[in-house]
Structure formats: C-alpha cells, structure tokens
Amino acid sequence: MTLRDYAKVFSHRWLLITVVTLVTALATFLLTPAQSVSNTAQSYTATATILADSRGSEDGTTPGLTLGRIALFITTGEVPQLVASQVAYEGEPALLGQRIVVTRDPESASLSIASTEGNPERAEEIANTFADQSVAFFEEPRPETGDTELVVLQRAVAVPNEGGVNSIIPPGRFPRTILAAFLGLLLGMAIALVIERFDSRMRDRREIQTALGMPIIAEIHKLRGKDRQHAATMVSSNPRSSTADGYRAARTAVTHTLSTTDAGSSYRPPLILVTSANPGEGKTTSVANLALSFAESGKSVLVLDADFHSPDLHRAFDVPQGVGISDHVIDPKAFPITSLIRPTNAPNVNIVTAGTQLHNPATLASRTGSFLEMCRNLADVVLIDSAPVLAASDMFDIIPLVDTVVLVARSGRLTEHDATRVAELLSRFRIPVSGVITIGSRMPRARRYGYGYGEYPAGKKPLSGRRAGRVETPPSEWTEDDAVTAGATRRSRRETRGDSLDY
Incomplete structure (x- = not known):
C-alpha cells in the first residue's frame, strides 16, 4: 500500500480511530489515581x-x-x-x-x-x-x-528496596492519559487497517470504475438532511443542486450512447434499463430523477416499474400501486396498455406500475417482450426500473429487449466481488452500457464551489471573502441563451483570478 492508500483508509475509518483513541484515554484517566505514586522505596x-x-x-x-x-x-x-x-x-x-x-x-x-x-x-x-x-x-x-x-x-x-518500584511509565495522571491516547491512536489505526483488509466494499470512483470496467457518467453525492426527503425528485425540487446536475450529466451520457448506437438506422424511441448489483443502491431513485431530467429537456417519458420483487417506483411519484405490468402480461385483453398509463405530478412523465399480480414475480419478466415493444410508441423515452442483477434473474429476460443499460452503484456498499460478477454478466449481452451512476460519494472540497449558489434559495446564499460583494441572482425567467452567457461570464472571471476550471 502507498502512503495515499493509508491516508484513504484512515479517512474512511476516522470515526473508529477517534472512538478507540478516546476510550483508551478516558479509561486510563479514570483508572489512574489523582495523586501520583512516589518513586521512592516503599519497603x-x-x-x-x-x-x-x-x-x-x-x-x-x-x-x-x-x-x-x-x-x-x-x-x-x-x-x-x-x-x-x-x-x-x-x-x-x-x-x-x-x-x-x-x-x-x-x-x-x-x-x-x-x-x-x-x-x-x-x-x-x-x-x-x-x-x-x-x-x-x-x-x-x-x-x-x-x-x-x-x-x-x-x-x-x-x-x-528500590528494584521493583521504578517504571518507564510516567507516574502522573495527565502524562499517562497522553501516552494512552497515543497508544489508542495506534491501536485504532491498526484496527482500521485490519478491517479494511477484510472489507472489500468500494468507496472511491476509481475503484468502482476499475472493478466494473465501465465509465462513471455521474456522481451523486451524499444528500443533506432536508434533501433526503426529496431524493427521488431532486431534479425538480432543487434543480440547481449538484444532484440535479449529476442526473443531467447521466442523461447526456445516455443520449450520446443511444445516438452512437443508432447511427445509420431509423430512429425508435429508446428503451433504457436501469439496474444495480444489489438492492438498496439507489436504483429506483435514479430512475425517477432520470425521468425528470429527460422531461425537462422537452421529451415525454414513460416509466415502467419492472422490479416485480420490490416495486417502489410508484411511491417516488406519489402514485398508488393499482393495476400495472403484471396484470397486463397475465391477461392482455382485460388490461390493455393504454388503461395502465397513469400521469404523475411531474410534467411529461407518465408511469406504469408493477401491478397487483405479483405472487410469482420470477415468471413475469419473461413475458414482457411484446409489452415493451408497444411502449416504444407511447413516449419519446422509456425508462425501465428492473430487479437488481445479483438479487434476481428478471433482468436477464429484459436486457435483450432494451437499447442501453445504466448501472447504479452505491459508494461503500458495492463489493469488488459483486462488481466483477456484474461486469461479467453484462458482458454476455451485446447491449451497450451507457455507464455507472455512483450514489452517496463524498463531494471533494475543490468541487463544491461549482454548484455552490444553487444549494440555497435565490439571493439567500451566505457570502464570504472576495465574493461577498457580489450577489448573482438569476432572474425569474431565464432563457437558454442567458444561461450560456452567464456561464461564460463566470468562467472568464475565474480565469482572470487564476482559479482552476473543474468540469
């Protein structure tokens, strides 16, 4: 391991190291008498x-x-x-x-x-x-x-008798506490290294990218307390946040992949499959935000909840479960597709829920072929929320029918072993993978300025330093040309000051 690797381990396990250090110091402070023992002979x-x-x-x-x-x-x-x-x-x-x-x-x-x-x-x-x-x-x-x-x-x-009384350990309470804190720090660092040795979960984007062999198309950083309640709708509820920009970057990468793949062929509304290695990695949240990002670009979006094992997508759009895909594939005549489409609270976004016939979810995905092809004619973009790759086999029945795949990986949850298995399974299909959306990573300090003023209501961001005298509040009606001009102005100011441009 290099010095940078050690620093990375200690930064990940800083809480453990701090707890071990404090516990060791506190125990020594309480067990050491206030009056130091004299070094003179006692017998x-x-x-x-x-x-x-x-x-x-x-x-x-x-x-x-x-x-x-x-x-x-x-x-x-x-x-x-x-x-x-x-x-x-x-x-x-x-x-x-x-x-x-x-x-x-x-x-x-x-x-x-x-x-x-x-x-x-x-x-x-x-x-x-x-x-x-x-x-x-x-x-x-x-x-x-x-x-x-x-x-x-x-x-x-x-x-x-002087032989058994002297000791290399300092006699006072304070010196012993300092020594114990130092030893506790070393012990905490050793424990952190041992845990890291046996913990194969990946937290760095480079580790995830290397293990999966896929590009990282968006990094969604940890959300703050209030934003967590609106995690599934951050693109619309907080459009100037770093999270919204991350999903827009993912939308652009997916669009580029589709345009490259469909070059020279007639255009068809794309089927985009969003999946993850394991449950709880942010797959459903990413589908909802990707739908909102496509919708704000003027496209009509149809969202399909094809995760028949754990259907949660309807909650993101505040839509009741009701009849859906499972009901249609079991009885297409009783439940035509047009009767399953439901509007959401987001403009240009409709949803088809998983349905009510979920008693045998393993057999449903293999019967969705004709349903998915018909959905192409119902919207400009069709987003599919499927079951996790390693948790169920449903995804393998759907993936040959789609145009591209987006993988979602949560930082600190995806292991190297699981990443290798996912990459191996996806490589068996000739379906292009747009890339990986990482969830829950830490935002580097150097990048926080790039999204800074968007995290607060217009005109209410606390200012400090050399930027305190300037308040950049966008007008209520901003055209695309105005946004481009404002961005160029900010880049010119940073170049004049000598700041680095980190895009």
Missing part, C-alpha cells in the same frame, strides 16, 4: 548475620546439627513465639516466622536473617530480635540442639 529489608559454632570443638564444626536444622529452629517452634511477644506481633507466631528469610552459607557456617517491612525501624527490630532470641535459644542446653551455639556477627540495618 525496607533488614538483615542480621549469625555464626554457628560448637562448644568445645576446635575445628569449628557442628557435629550432628546442620545449618538447615538450625534454620528450622529459628523459623518454627519457640523462637517465633518469643519474638512475637517481644515485638508485639498480633498475629500467629508461625506466620511471623514465615515472613522472615533465613539464608544459609555452609562455607562460612553462617546464617542471614532478613526481614522486609514498610517501616525501616520495624524491619530492624524483627530481624535483630530473631537473631537475639535464636542465640538465647541455643545457649540453653537442649538435647535437640546438642553442642551448637550461635553468635551474632552483624546487627541488622534497614536498607530501602
């Missing part, structure tokens, strides 16, 4: 050394009693009881004996008694008391001790 160890000898033995040996037996007498039995009473130990004497560490050195015949406590004086007291009581215990003649005697060689002195 002390005091060690007393005693020598073991034998009474009346010139060579210093201890016949019959090893250092291990001596250590056992020191940590168990009478010695811990005497020490516990002397140092005011409130627990069991046996536990006190287990708290000390007796180390043997056979070469020097010595034993070290070590006591570790949080208080240095307390550590010295326990170690020295064990040493004194052990010497006193072996001074008294006992059958079990034999001739062994002990001598205190060195009194205990407390030494701070």
